[in-house]
Amino acid sequence: MTDLTFTHTEASRLPAAERLAILEDPGFGKRFTDHMVSIIWDREIGWHDAEVVPYGPIPMDPASSVLHYGQEIFEGMKAYRHPNGDIVTFRPEANAKRLNESARRLALPELPVDLFVRAVNELIAIDAEWVPRGSDQSLYLRPFMISDESFLGVRAAERARFMVIASPAGPYFTGGVKPxxxxxxxxxxxxxxxxxxxxxxxxxxxxxxxxxxxxxxxxxxxxxxxxxxxxxxxxxxxxxxxxxxxxxxxxxxxxxxxxxxxxxxxxxxxxxxxxxxxxxxxxxxxxxxxxxxxxxxxxxxxxxxxxxxxxxxxxxxxxxxxxxxxxxxxxPGELTMSLREELTGIQFGTVEDRFGWVSRVVTGGTTE
Structure with a gap:
């Protein structure tokens, strides 16, 4: 396990009535939860300063290398609320491994898999009230990494920032599942x-x-x-x-x-x-x-x-x-819809997870 402690700065939370109104019809990628995760990397000391902080703008120098050379990668994953109220993620280690494959290609630092999972779960745990309960709804998670060293020159950055933000989500395509x-x-x-x-x-x-x-x-x-x-x-x-x-x-x-x-x-x-x-x-x-x-x-x-x-x-x-x-x-074809129903059933907890794909998020940002 990566020995890194997350510090927490509590946000001014959106009033419950406003949050519930958003969750009634969240759309996709339109509104964001109260907090976000940030972890800094530099070549000398590696990953450090793991934080859960209020969601908001990122201070950035105009010479930050991501703005000029596009050193940036991201992931997309979801948290789901099961019928018993549990909140789960789906194959988070696979997202962590893919992030590292992207990092190698973009000359960015790799993030330990356990640290990736912990970062995601820290955010879900503190913003658990944002995980929707409606049909075909979830909390969309966007882990990403940028090079934010301030310099102008074509080389790999020596400083980077990993972050996680989250957005309640309904169906990606308007109108739900249709051909x-x-x-x-x-x-x-x-x-x-x-x-x-x-x-x-x-x-x-x-x-x-x-x-x-x-x-x-x-x-x-x-x-x-x-x-x-x-x-x-x-x-x-x-x-x-x-x-x-x-x-x-x-x-x-x-x-x-x-x-x-x-x-x-x-x-x-x-x-x-x-x-x-x-x-x-x-x-x-x-x-x-x-x-x-x-x-x-x-x-x-x-x-x-x-x-x-x-x-x-x-x-x-x-x-x-x-x-x-x-x-x-x-x-839509019969096999298309049966595969969709089985996969979403595993994710939402209505079909047995015989592959061990689902991880339950518990208080403190860990998994079971």
Whole structure:
């Protein structure tokens, strides 16, 4: 265990009536809890000054390296309230390990896994009243790390700050779970070989914003990116992984090729499917294969997945060339929804957690 003590500075809490009004319809990423976590790192002494402090602006020098060179990474995870009132997190160690993989690629310091988990739980424990009780609601957690050394020069920063903020959340897509249309970007790429595609860093998402706006202008909820070298090969959506479902129940998903984020929801669904005896193929997947499979009836479902939206059924794939795939009234598919119900059931405590994925948050920010 990392020997670091958290100091606490109590915030002026939002009045209960105002907080409860927010929790009635929290939206996604719009309002934030009363506190946040901050831990400092520098090359000489490592991680230090672990604090839980009131939520608010971060003092930052205009020369902070994150503003000029983009040394920044983040994670996305949730806390859930179970029917008995317990608050739990879902596979937090996996988020911690992925943060460290991103840190290595962005030349940022790695954070001990136990310190990551403790930081998240410290925030949940002090702001437990912000964890919603409504259906399909959760507390979205955003751990992130920035380089905040003040200098101008192209090198890895020698000072960094790890923080955690939290936001009560309802469904990611307005209207809840319903089939969406996605847009195939044929003019822009999300990542390239040898780049930062497998890291969860802001630059990857910034690169997706313009094509996402184009997708939305065409009535689509998300954008689909393909490989920059072989444009027919599917990578992932702007912020989600992709699965196709064959008529025999086999799941197909693009393999992790260095361009694709290793989604924790993606991994969880693969393990659920295999536990039920289903075949899962992690391999190169093409737009042409998807089109041909829907045309001949061998591919019957498609869905996107990620922490924010969990599983979102896909109804149509469109591009400048027109409608490439249309599942019609087949979407959402039966397997798509059964996987979603099982995964969310584990998270919300209505389905047995036979994998040991759920960790209960208790007073003091520890887990059981």
């Amino acid at each position: 969406v249309s996605i847009w195939l970007s044929e003019s822009h790429s999300r990542a390239g070989h040898g780049g930062t595609g497998a890291a969860k860093c802001g630059g990857n998402y910034a690169a997706s914003l313009l094509p996402t706006r184009v997708a939305q202008e065409h009535g689509c909820a998300q954008v689909l990116f393909t490989d920059s070298n072989t444009p027919d090969t599917i990578d992932e959506l702007g912020g989600m992984n992709l699965f196709l479902v064959r008529a025999d129940g086999t799941l197909i998903t693009p393999r992790l090729n260095g361009n694709i984020l290793a989604g924790i929801t993606r991994d969880s669904l693969i393990r659920l499917a295999k536990d039920h005896g289903r075949e899962v193929e992690e391999r190169e997947v093409t737009v042409s294969e998807w089109q041909a499979g829907v045309a001949d009836g061998s591919i019957v479902e498609a869905f996107a997945c990620g922490t924010a939206a969990v599983i979102t059924p896909i109804a149509r794939l469109e591009s400048e060339r027109g409608v490439l795939v249309d599942f019609g009234d087949q979407a």
